[in-house]
Amino acid sequence: MSERILSVLVEDKPGVLARISSTISRRGFNINSLSVGPTNIEGRSKMTIVTELESVEQVKKQLNKLINVIKIVELDPANTIESEVLLMKVSINKDSQTSVIEKANLSGAKSVDVGQDYAVFELTGTSKELKKFENLLKPYGIIEMIRGGRIAIQSNL
Amino acid sequence: MKNELLTGAELVVRGLEHLEVSTIFGVPGGAILPAYDPLYDSPIRHILARHEQGSGHMAEGYAQATGELGVVIATSGPGATNLITSLNNALMDSTPLLAITGQVATEAIGNDAFQEAFTVGLTMAATKHNYLITKASEIPQVLLEAKHIATTGRPGPVLVDIPKDILNEKAEWIEPKLLDLPGYKPTLEANPKMIQQAVDLIKESKKPLLYVGGGIIHSKANIELFDLAKKFNIPVVTTLMGRGAFPDGDDLCLGMPGMHGNYTATTSIQNSDLLIAIGVRFDDRVTANPNFFAQNAKVIHADIDPAEIGKVRDAEVPIVGDAKSVIKGIIEKLGDAELETSDWIQEINTMKEEYPLNYKQEDKGPLKVPYVLEELQKMSDEDSIVVSGVGQHQMWISQHWKFTKPNTWLNSGGLGTMGYSLPAAIGAKAAFPDKQVLALDGDGCFQMTCQELITASTENIPLKIVVFNNGNHGMVRQWQKIFYNNRFSASELTHHTPDYVKLAEAMGAVGLRMEQKSDVKDVFQKMLEINDKPVLVDCVVDPDDMVFPMVPAGGSNDVIILSEEDLKKL
Numbered sequence A: 001m002s003e004r005i006l007s008v009l010v011e012d013k014p015g016v017l018a019r020i021s022s023t024i025s026r027r028g029f030n031i032n033s034l035s036v037g038p039t040n041i042e043g044r045s046k047m048t049i050v051t052e053l054e055s056v057e058q059v060k061k062q063l064n065k066l067i068n069v070i071k072i073v074e075l076d077p078a079n080t081i082e083s084e085v086l087l088m089k090v091s092i093n094k095d096s097q098t099s100v101i102e103k104a105n106l107s108g109a110k111s112v113d114v115g116q117d118y119a120v121f122e123l124t125g126t127s128k129e130l131k132k133f134e135n136l137l138k139p140y141g142i143i144e145m146i147r148g149g150r151i152a153i154q155s156n157l
Numbered sequence B: 001m002k003n004e005l006l007t008g009a010e011l012v013v014r015g016l017e018h019l020e021v022s023t024i025f026g027v028p029g030g031a032i033l034p035a036y037d038p039l040y041d042s043p044i045r046h047i048l049a050r051h052e053q054g055s056g057h058m059a060e061g062y063a064q065a066t067g068e069l070g071v072v073i074a075t076s077g078p079g080a081t082n083l084i085t086s087l088n089n090a091l092m093d094s095t096p097l098l099a100i101t102g103q104v105a106t107e108a109i110g111n112d113a114f115q116e117a118f119t120v121g122l123t124m125a126a127t128k129h130n131y132l133i134t135k136a137s138e139i140p141q142v143l144l145e146a147k148h149i150a151t152t153g154r155p156g157p158v159l160v161d162i163p164k165d166i167l168n169e170k171a172e173w174i175e176p177k178l179l180d181l182p183g184y185k186p187t188l189e190a191n192p193k194m195i196q197q198a199v200d201l202i203k204e205s206k207k208p209l210l211y212v213g214g215g216i217i218h219s220k221a222n223i224e225l226f227d228l229a230k231k232f233n234i235p236v237v238t239t240l241m242g243r244g245a246f247p248d249g250d251d252l253c254l255g256m257p258g259m260h261g262n263y264t265a266t267t268s269i270q271n272s273d274l275l276i277a278i279g280v281r282f283d284d285r286v287t288a289n290p291n292f293f294a295q296n297a298k299v300i301h302a303d304i305d306p307a308e309i310g311k312v313r314d315a316e317v318p319i320v321g322d323a324k325s326v327i328k329g330i331i332e333k334l335g336d337a338e339l340e341t342s343d344w345i346q347e348i349n350t351m352k353e354e355y356p357l358n359y360k361q362e363d364k365g366p367l368k369v370p371y372v373l374e375e376l377q378k379m380s381d382e383d384s385i386v387v388s389g390v391g392q393h394q395m396w397i398s399q400h401w402k403f404t405k406p407n408t409w410l411n412s413g414g415l416g417t418m419g420y421s422l423p424a425a426i427g428a429k430a431a432f433p434d435k436q437v438l439a440l441d442g443d444g445c446f447q448m449t450c451q452e453l454i455t456a457s458t459e460n461i462p463l464k465i466v467v468f469n470n471g472n473h474g475m476v477r478q479w480q481k482i483f484y485n486n487r488f489s490a491s492e493l494t495h496h497t498p499d500y501v502k503l504a505e506a507m508g509a510v511g512l513r514m515e516q517k518s519d520v521k522d523v524f525q526k527m528l529e530i531n532d533k534p535v536l537v538d539c540v541v542d543p544d545d546m547v548f549p550m551v552p553a554g555g556s557n558d559v560i561i562l563s564e565e566d567l568k569k570l
């Protein structure tokens, strides 16, 4: 499994996300992650799409055919800065409280909400780091978890 | 001074006039009604179809015969949903189409209003692009953009959905100008480096073969193609969509390859050492199992749509560009090169002699479609436009009709849409009232859109229709014979119902019938003499005939079934 990350600049028009997802499902592409948000340019959004090596050429070409897609850059894996945010609600009790919070802090997560029997953590990192964090806290009982989708940017060479 | 204010509806009609649209096809209804009012005073000819699918195919036929934009207009909800088949058909066959649909009022959108359908969503995957208008002032600009997108690059259908309140809203007419579309910049000129690489391969090749399709016709590159083939002695296969791109009857023309292609065309691809593929997409009806397709050949693949290159088959030389510029570039760079292709052509000619297309018409036996076609071609005009349905008859026409000019063969290749023939032929005849237009249809296909016969007679569109009446969904029956042990589940139609002659008469056309060999000349004579009304010929043919050659779906093009006898090989 070899992943490829695409950075897709699109016109911020109604339906553009639907067009992209329609193309992806119609063509049967495998997509590992997709995220979208505004950019510093007025009227332009950026999507980060993570797909597999064997479909990346067709994904690029088919998405490029969409009129609202302006530019697609395949990021060079060696020079890519990648990040994703995770929110996790973990159950805690008197016995586990200290060790859960300690483990979270050591992993670089922020506790954003702590209640009687739960704590919510926020962690930003690569998808690998997020997975590791998930595995770390799994034994304590994850009540709910959500990940924001991977975003990536190319560093200057 | 401010320009006078027009309604959105008036902007639509003015916008179409500004795009020099002369004929449109459609069916009115509530949401689009405002646009029909100014249309009443416009010089644009509106042809009232009897079903929106028909109106869409009419616009397609118009576009495919002329090589220009076809325009169709429909109402919201069921009008738009009925149109979808033709939009998808146009998408698959790269036909430039502009569809304008009415939509419920902006405020009502999303509330399941009467005749509301999510047209933009429903047609997203059936169009090249689509728009939902939010202000009347956008209309002229969007129509211009829509035409630009539909007719340039790889052509295709574009839909513009306009809510009813916007059709009534007033705005100024501002002369639209083609602005930069940041996400739409088709590559037309091929990269000269790629052309050079192609030429290097061509010079080395002992067995080059031009594999060409609809792209040649869209690009109007048939003259250049002819020059390339003739100057350097390169044989040519023309796909179903490319029939007419290179003249049948020329020594170098091998005709159609693939599932029902002729032996020589299919086998030449298998034996070639270099496929020069231009404006084709390695469709499964051509390649069969792609793993066994042209295994000995290197591939030069030129297409205006980069997504086609490498989609099915990797190309040694990928070229993105318009077919005409690619071919011109290749001719120029080949210069005075002389290709040694005479052994290759000899090999091909031997195949042609050994494996001609054949059929047998007995004097007293049932009529065979290929025989009828050959007789009809002898009697009809050289530049007549032939429009087919989908099924056995379509394959026989493609095999046996000699096409010598582009845009004279109209059919539904990619989507395989039954019901395409009659309305598409009406569109072609509306574009070329002085040309002979022949709708050569199957009985099953005809029954899908036969109400458009009324459109033809009331709109004074005197085309000719031949219904190949084998009393069956013949192609389905053929598969049932081969793959389902002669179990003819739901493929029988009967020869007698409807009575096509009476049906034609009821619809204001002339109805004729032929049933045996001795009828053929006389009936066609009559058909060709009547030019003030549509004429329909009920051509009763063998119900049990099969189309050969045949390569079963997913098989290898090395194993071609040539006759019923050969089926035992399977």
Ligand SMILES: Cc1ncc(C[n+]2csc(CCOP(=O)(O)OP(=O)(O)O)c2C)c(N)n1
Binding pocket: B389, B390, B391, B392, B393, B394, B416, B417, B418, B419, B441, B442, B443, B444, B445, B446, B468, B470, B472, B473, B474, B475, B476
């Ligand atoms: C709209 C649509 N429905 C179903 C099919 C499947 N189909 C392909 S060919 C065929 C039979 C066509 O019958 P007819 O028009 O009589 O042509 P023939 O094969 O008999 O020449 C059918 C049902 C199709 N291509 N299109």
Ligand SMILES: [Mg+2]
Binding pocket: B442, B443, B444, B468, B469, B470, B471, B472, B473, B474
């Ligand atoms: Mg039939």
